Amino acid sequence: MxxxxxxxxxxxxxxxxxxxxxxxxxxxxxxxxxxxxxxxxxxxxxxxxxxxxxxxxxxxxxxxxxxxxxxxxxxxxxxxxxxxxxxxxxxxxxxxxxxxxxxxxxxxxxxxxxxxxxxxxxxxxxxxxxxxxxxxxxxxxxxxxxxxxxxxxxxxxxxxxxxxxxxxxxxxxxxxxxxxxxxxxxxxxxxxxxxxxxxxxxxxxxxxxxxPARDIVAAGLNARKNADSTGKIILFEAYAPWKEHLFELEADLAVAEAEKPIYVIYPDETGGQWRVQAVPVAPESFESRKALPEAWRGLRDDELSKASGVDGCVFIHASGFIGGNKTKEGALKLAKLALEL
Incomplete structure (x- = not known):
């Protein structure tokens, strides 16, 4: 030393x-x-x-x-x-x-x-x-x-x-x-x-x-016109929590009010059915940008399929914020019809 x-x-x-x-x-x-x-x-x-x-x-x-x-x-x-x-x-x-x-x-x-x-x-x-x-x-x-x-x-x-x-x-x-x-x-x-x-x-x-959920939501938001030419429907091929991400991404991308999505389509967590959900006015709100049609609310299964004209329906919640169909195609048809009603 x-x-x-x-x-x-x-x-x-x-x-x-x-x-x-x-x-x-x-x-x-x-x-x-x-x-x-x-x-x-x-x-x-x-x-x-x-x-x-x-x-x-x-x-x-x-x-x-x-x-x-x-x-x-x-x-x-x-x-x-x-x-x-x-x-x-x-x-x-x-x-x-x-x-x-x-x-x-x-x-x-x-x-x-x-x-x-x-x-x-x-x-x-x-x-x-x-x-x-x-x-x-x-x-x-x-x-x-x-x-x-x-x-x-x-x-x-x-x-x-x-x-x-x-x-x-x-x-x-x-x-x-x-x-x-x-x-x-x-x-x-x-x-x-x-x-x-x-x-x-x-x-x-x-x-x-x-x-990873944010990435799924970003991809769906950017590709929403592939699901529907209006851009009012987002289709997620995999289930992921989406509400928080959607609102943040809309703000980050400066999505105009008139171009914001109205409905979201996604497989449920079990993968056995598909959901169509109305986008809320805010992440924690129960009020929707456009709820599913009043005439469908509270109906289930064949009764709902008959009222909507879409096969494979499962339910529409009584408040109109969410519904279900057995297939992706059926859920997408419900969302497209709801945009017109």
Whole structure:
């Protein structure tokens, strides 16, 4: 071993290593997730963790999250508590970021690419990056920053305290429970694994199930004039959840109101029958853009086939939002007739 190595100052040696710094004491969901996410990057994989509020110790850390009063990407400092901090995710999101959102904004695409074993230029990455912020990260940012989900002039009918931020908070020692720093640090790692595991599980679902469904809906939307020259009917050859994707894709593609589809045809989940469903006016709405004809509603089997003139009918719901036929051709005939009535 060389003389320089044996006499190297410990603080200097620590700076050469990758060390993540965050505050000690009571922990929250945002920094628990931020630390987990950083360890999914190439740069901070396997990095040590220092939980402290001592500025001298934080100065030796490679990156610091949720403490220190500085947001500076170049310096790898990601706090959000300082006066004047207003950073948001952008892309239509206006919620003030917490340390989780800051880390995700700067490292999220790399993290997703690493977990999916692909590269950041994979076209899926951008879609998943935005989707995970909307569905997972934004709520953590809002809760940590004290942003109410709804106006507070009307009291809620019930409380939700089973969200991931609440579950992380419950892992802290109780106010009257004695716990040394080592115990709290151990509980922090448990909290980090909890929220990080949920993040990776959610990503896997969106990559393996949600995104393939989006691809099916996009293909059907783009090819809808093959099903019917009006473009008012979408035909899916395979079953997939379609409502959320359809509305998002219509917005992304700026589909004009007059050109939006009215009915969707798809095989049911068992594959034994085909469905014709009216597109709702909004993803969560029970009101349809054009419900199936009133004269068919509530009818079944031969009675419905006789009323519609289409063989193989199974049912039309009493509200007219959905119906069924034994064949794809029969379901398509029902939809085409419904457009004219």
């Amino acid at each position: 060389s003389t320089s190595e044996t006499t190297e100052h410990p603080a200097k040696r620590q700076k050469m290593e990758k060390v993540i710094g965050t505050h000690n004491g009571t922990f929250h969901c945002d920094e628990a997730l931020a630390v987990y996410l950083l360890r999914l990057t190439q740069e901070y994989a396997g990095a040590d963790l220092k939980r402290t509020r001592d500025p001298a110790v934080l100065d030796t850390c490679t990156i610091v999250v949720d403490v220190g009063g500085v947001y500076d990407e170049a310096k790898q400092r990601f706090d959000h508590h300082q006066r004047g901090f207003t950073e948001i995710f952008g892309h239509g999101f206006n919620t003030k970021l917490s340390s989780a959102g800051l880390v995700y904004k700067h490292f999220g695409k790399e993290i997703i690419a690493n977990l999916l074993k692909t590269t950041v230029d994979d076209p899926r990455i951008e879609v998943l990056w935005l989707k995970l912020y909307r569905e997972f990260i934004e709520a953590i940012d809002a809760i940590d920053n004290g942003i109410n989900q709804y106006p507070t002039d009307v009291p809620p009918k019930y409380r939700i305290r089973t969200d991931v931020s609440a579950r992380v908070g419950h892992l802290n020692p109780a106010w009257n429970q004695k716990a040394d720093a080592q115990t709290v640090d151990s509980l922090f790692l448990k909290a980090s694994a909890l929220v990080g595991g949920e993040f990776t599980d959610r990503l896997q679902y969106y990559a393996d199930a949600w995104l």
